[in-house]
Amino acid sequence: MIEIPKETLDIFVRILVAAILGGFIGLERDIRGRAAGLRTHILVAMGAAVFMILSERVASGPAGSGLQFDRGRIAAQVVTGIGFLGAGVIIKSGANVRGLTTAACLWTAAAIGMAAGGGYYFLAVFPTLIALVCLILLKYFEIFSYSKNSYRMLQVTTPITFESADIIEIVKRKGLKVLDCDIRRNYETGTTVTKLSLSLFHRGFTDDLAQLVMKSLENANVELKEVRWGPL
Numbered sequence: 001m002i003e004i005p006k007e008t009l010d011i012f013v014r015i016l017v018a019a020i021l022g023g024f025i026g027l028e029r030d031i032r033g034r035a036a037g038l039r040t041h042i043l044v045a046m047g048a049a050v051f052m053i054l055s056e057r058v059a060s061g062p063a064g065s066g067l068q069f070d071r072g073r074i075a076a077q078v079v080t081g082i083g084f085l086g087a088g089v090i091i092k093s094g095a096n097v098r099g100l101t102t103a104a105c106l107w108t109a110a111a112i113g114m115a116a117g118g119g120y121y122f123l124a125v126f127p128t129l130i131a132l133v134c135l136i137l138l139k140y141f142e143i144f145s146y147s148k149n150s151y152r153m154l155q156v157t158t159p160i161t162f163e164s165a166d167i168i169e170i171v172k173r174k175g176l177k178v179l180d181c182d183i184r185r186n187y188e189t190g191t192t193v194t195k196l197s198l199s200l201f202h203r204g205f206t207d208d209l210a211q212l213v214m215k216s217l218e219n220a221n222v223e224l225k226e227v228r229w230g231p232l
Contacts, residue, residue, distance in 0.1 A: 011053055018049035018116035021128040022109040028135045034102045036089045044106050045113035048078050052117030075114055082110040147203040151232040154196045154213065157225040160185055164194040170216050174209065176200055191225055197232055
């Protein structure tokens with residue numbers, strides 16, 4: 001029967017715990033279709049655990065030498081290095097920024113991996129539970145519990161004879177704030193394109209307002225050619 005050294009078994013457990021806990025967070029990100037998902041979070045947490053274990057082993061120095069080195073030297077580089085990985089999942093499009101939560105998840109997964117790699121299992125498990133609560137439950141709390149600002153773009157194409165001021169008035173009646181207005185008239189096609197940058201202070205799903213705005217435009221006896229609603 002093969003006997004596994006206690007030290008080897010301890011390393012195995014630390015890395016396994018880090019991979020499992022990182023996987024829980026990664027699974028939630030994967031379900032939501034984020035670029036950094038299950039595999040990425042497992043690898044980040046596991047890699048951080050390995051670096052933490054390596055820090056401990058290197059700090060003790062060669063056997064019998066009596067030398068001691070800085071235990072946090074290698075592990076400290078994980079904190080710096082994970083910042084570059086997190087920056088890679090952040091995408092800015094107009095006024096919207098996507099990927100901040102996923103970047104924070106990667107940073108948290110690295111911290112959890114370091115805790116598991118150091119053998120501090122409670123310090124690894126408890127933050128994992130809090131992170132999952134934040135990711136799964138707080139999303140609904142944010143949507144339904146209080147109002148907040150969101151930003152959207154509304155583009156309406158009408159005959160050239162229709163005034164853009166009427167469209168702006170319809171939008172304002174729905175409680176939307178117009179941040180910017182771009183009006184383009186095409187005399188060849190006989191159309192006017194009114195593009196509005198909007199601020200919405202509301203509670204609930206942002207894009208539910210799109211149906212209300214479009215319905216208001218239709219009921220205003222406007223000859224609509226095209227209506228577009230999307231992120232700013």
